[in-house]
Amino acid sequence: MRIEELREHLCSVYPDLCPLFSVEFGDGTLTVPADRLFSAAQDMRDLGFDLLGMLTAVDRGETFELVYRVRSREMSAAIFLKTEVPRDEPRIPSLVPLWPAADWQEREVYDMFGIVFEGHPDLRRILLPDDWEGYPLRKDYADERIIRRPDYI
Amino acid sequence: MALVDDLGRALERTPGGGIILTSLDAVMDWSRGHSLWSMPMGTACCAMELIAASFARFDFDRHGTIPRADPRHADVMVVAGTITRKMAPAVKRLYEQMPDPKWVIAMGNCAVSGGIFYYDTYSVVRGVDEFLPVDVYIAGCPPRPESLQDAVLRLREKIRAESIAPGRSRPAKLVLPSPTDPRAGGVATADDGSGEG
Numbered sequence: 001m002r003i004e005e006l007r008e009h010l011c012s013v014y015p016d017l018c019p020l021f022s023v024e025f026g027d028g029t030l031t032v033p034a035d036r037l038f039s040a041a042q043d044m045r046d047l048g049f050d051l052l053g054m055l056t057a058v059d060r061g062e063t064f065e066l067v068y069r070v071r072s073r074e075m076s077a078a079i080f081l082k083t084e085v086p087r088d089e090p091r092i093p094s095l096v097p098l099w100p101a102a103d104w105q106e107r108e109v110y111d112m113f114g115i116v117f118e119g120h121p122d123l124r125r126i127l128l129p130d131d132w133e134g135y136p137l138r139k140d141y142a143d144e145r146i147i148r149r150p151d152y153i
Numbered sequence: 154m155a156l157v158d159d160l161g162r163a164l165e166r167t168p169g170g171g172i173i174l175t176s177l178d179a180v181m182d183w184s185r186g187h188s189l190w191s192m193p194m195g196t197a198c199c200a201m202e203l204i205a206a207s208f209a210r211f212d213f214d215r216h217g218t219i220p221r222a223d224p225r226h227a228d229v230m231v232v233a234g235t236i237t238r239k240m241a242p243a244v245k246r247l248y249e250q251m252p253d254p255k256w257v258i259a260m261g262n263c264a265v266s267g268g269i270f271y272y273d274t275y276s277v278v279r280g281v282d283e284f285l286p287v288d289v290y291i292a293g294c295p296p297r298p299e300s301l302q303d304a305v306l307r308l309r310e311k312i313r314a315e316s317i318a319p320g321r322s323r324p325a326k327l328v329l330p331s332p333t334d335p336r337a338g339g340v341a342t343a344d345d346g347s348g349e350g
Contacts, residue, residue: 128276129239136275147279149272 001077003028009075014043028079037083038093041068044081045098048072052099055106057113059139064090064115070099085115094120112137178316178323185228185254186309188217192227192251194244197234199261199295206298218305224250229308231301232285235263235270236278245284256288256312257281258304261295268294 001009006028011018017040022029032040053069068081085092094117095102106117107126114135117123125132134141191213195203206213207220221227224247236244248257259281262268267279281287288311289304316323 127239141275143275146275147272153272 001072001075006075006077006079010047013047017043024080028077029082030079031082034083034085034092037066037081038095038098041070041081041095041098044070044079048074049077049079050074052095052101052105053078055095055102055109057109057115057137059113059137060084061139062087064113066092066109066115068095090115091118092116093118094123096120111135114138176323178318181317182313182315185315186312188219189229189256189305189308190217190219190221190227191258192224192230192247193220193222193233194230194247195233196236196240197261197263199233199263202295202298203231203233203260203301206301211298211302213302213305216302216305224248225252227251228254229256229258229288229305230285231258231260232264232281232287233260233295235268236281237276238278239276241278241284244281248285254315256308257285258289258291258301258308259287260291260301260304261293263294265290265292 003023003026007018007021010021017030017032020030020032020040022031030040030044049070049072051071051073053071055066055068058065058067063084063086066083066085069078070081071078083092090113092115094106096106096117097119103121104126106120107123109115110117110120110123111125111127112135124130128136134143136143193200193203193207203220205211213219218229224230228251230248230251232244248255259265263270263277264281267274267277270277271279278284289308291300291304293300314322
């Protein structure tokens with residue numbers, strides 16, 4: 001399904017989500033405030049986006065941006081779902097009730113960024129050891145074991 | 154070389170008998186060095202070369218190096234790949250489960266020093282020798298199976314210098330007088346019929 005058709009379909013079913021829809025780098029993107037993420041994701045799933053392809057986070061300095069890639073096999077379409085959470089209070093509802101595939105990926109984002117997914121059934125570190133301190137993919141992560149690459153290499 | 158390396162020919166040349174006298178060290182080192190069952194600790198792309206080494210083209214069985222999935226069957230652990238800080242305790246535990254005598258081959262740059270993960274990495278152990286006693290290092294990213302083959306032969310040379318008596322070693326190169334050995338005179342030629350170079 002082409003993006004224009006997708007936008008028309010989305011706007012006809014959910015008029016309140018229509019102004020949040022945009023096209024970024026040729027991909028349909030739905031940018032929502034954090035408190036509307038769960039309901040928007042639920043609407044997307046009910047619209048036919050039955051597959052959560054991946055989810056990740058981006059360190060934007062003051063905020064963390066959360067990026068979800070959801071797909072619809074029926075419509076043969078995919079969109080990005082984006083939201084932002086403040087850095088000092090990184091909490092977001094878990095999407096495990098909607099897509100069980102979110103389970104381990106939310107654990108990974110928690111592991112790397114320290115973003116707390118509220119309502120997650122088993123939120124603990126997945127890649128790093130359980131006693132690890134800090135969140136390595138944050139830009140301000142400091143670890144005395146890291147050796148910085150010198151300029152001449 | 155120890156006499157046991159050349160046992161068949163030596164027996165053949167012994168007039169009227171089949172008795173060979175050698176040292177227990179020589180027999181032990183020969184048997185240990187020629188059946189180095191390996192514990193393939195493949196954690197990254199080096200494991201591909203490690204697997205290739207076991208199969209028909211490189212055929213490590215002919216060296217007596219047979220991969221065993223159980224550490225309790227293994228003599229040498231081949232650490233092939235990046236070891237992360239989370240993986241390191243598991244690798245150490247597997248090493249501790251191997252029966253003595255045991256050896257370690259660090260295969261590839263990651264196992265040697267951390268490799269490309271040396272700089273700017275929070276999770277990688279910089280060389281498996283931080284927690285294991287490594288006997289042979291192989292450089293490469295990844296090394297070819299020939300390098301691994303070379304490492305096995307180097308390890309065999311190292312084992313040849315070991316003694317079963319604690320704290321002792323023996324001369325690695327034991328040259329026995331064997332005037333009929335065609336290799337004693339110099340470089341073997343193609344027409345000497347021995348088939349060995």
